[in-house]
Amino acid sequence: MKPRQPRKPGQSRPVLRRTLADRARDFLAEWSLPRQLSGESPFSDAAKSRMSHTLRPRLEEADTVGTNICPYCAVGCAQLIYAKEGRVIHVEGDPRSPINQGTLCPKGAATFGWLTSELRMSKVLYRAPHSDRWEERPLDWAMDRIAQLTKQTRDETFVETLPDGTVVNHTLGIASLGGATLDNEENYLIKKLFSGGLGMVWVENQARV
Ligand code: SF4
DSSP, X not given: OOOOXXXXXXXXXXXXXXXXXXXXXXXXXXXXXXHHHXXXXXXXXXXXXXXXXXXXXXXXXXXXXXXXXXXXOTTOOEEEEEEETTEEEEEEEOTTOTTTTTOOOHHHHTHHHHXXXXXXXXXXXXXXXXXXXXXXXXXXXXXXXXXXXXXXXXXXXXXXXXXXXXXXXXXXXXXXXXXXTOOHHHHHHHIIIIIIITOEEEXXXXXXX
16 A cells, blocks of 8 residues: 655645545434434424534623724714724624614724724824925824914914905915714814814815715
């Protein structure tokens, strides 16, 4: 008999052929009907296949579940975020939501990948005027700079009255472009601060607020 050659690294296991009798035996062993016909209750384990016995709940290991609104679009589908030891392990639609009733579109269903991607940016990057490179900066520094530039621009461009005397109290030097993931409350604050407070005219949003 020819000796069996050891498998080389990376070489796949040879496919073992199963006979028809093997398959029939496995099928009968898996099939719950004979067990139930022999008197076992269909409400007992007799109705389960061997594979069913090995199945475990998909989220058995989760120790926390939180709620979220899908970050992608204005539909505002509700999500459940499952975590284990502080790490997100699954995201799915929240069945309590009247909007999506437990479903998510493919984009919303991809939230888990987006949330846990190694490519996700988590630091402020700043490119100085005329520079050809990005620099990491603290978030507080970025917020202060945005506030300072906003005030400086408003001070330089604010118009109280037009030449014909019409009172406008506005600035055309600053604009806001929002995303559809902004919710009602955020848009209310944006409109109140930007239009009513700063006098900005151009406040635009993907969702046409
Ligand atoms: S799941 Fe889809 S439809 Fe729902 S909010 Fe997210 S992107 Fe919009």
